[in-house]
Amino acid sequence: xxxxxxxxxxxxxxxxxxxxxxxxxxxxxxxxxxxxxxxxxxxxxxxxxxxxxxxxxxxxxxxxxxxxxxxxxxxxxxxxxxxxxxxxxxxxxxxxxxxxxxxxxxxxxxxxxxxxxxxxxxxxxxxxxxxxxxx
Numbered sequence: 001x002x003x004x005x006x007x008x009x010x011x012x013x014x015x016x017x018x019x020x021x022x023x024x025x026x027x028x029x030x031x032x033x034x035x036x037x038x039x040x041x042x043x044x045x046x047x048x049x050x051x052x053x054x055x056x057x058x059x060x061x062x063x064x065x066x067x068x069x070x071x072x073x074x075x076x077x078x079x080x081x082x083x084x085x086x087x088x089x090x091x092x093x094x095x096x097x098x099x100x101x102x103x104x105x106x107x108x109x110x111x112x113x114x115x116x117x118x119x120x121x122x123x124x125x126x127x128x129x130x131x132x133x134x135x
Contacts, residue, residue, distance in 0.1 A: 011076045020099035028058045038065040048079050
């Protein structure tokens with residue numbers, strides 16, 4: 001039985017979180033208004049719960065569910081098993097946060113009349129996004 005670890009994030013919008021996860025290859029993500037049970041690699045219900053969930057079937061055969069639980073301050077914390085932390089570690093969470101920021105910037109641009117002038121992913125993983133608005 002794996003131990004689950006909680007990692008605080010600055011992510012707060014579940015829709016943007018789902019879109020960012022899709023950018024990282026997770027297209028089957030559940031969202032719930034109330035926290036739902038996470039399951040271990042044997043299919044056993046765990047005490048951990050989350051509102052945004054990637055089920056283990058979409059992660060790997062020996063994996064546990066990965067969840068994102070809303071904290072009292074409105075941000076999500078990642079709930080990841082000790083086993084899965086070897087693959088979904090700090091670097092993965094950094095990539096997720098970058099994808100979230102990029103998605104948030106694109107949403108802002110669309111809602112405020114901006115057009116994407118350029119969107120370049122640098123070799124080091126940073127993204128340069130240039131927006132333009134004609135008035």
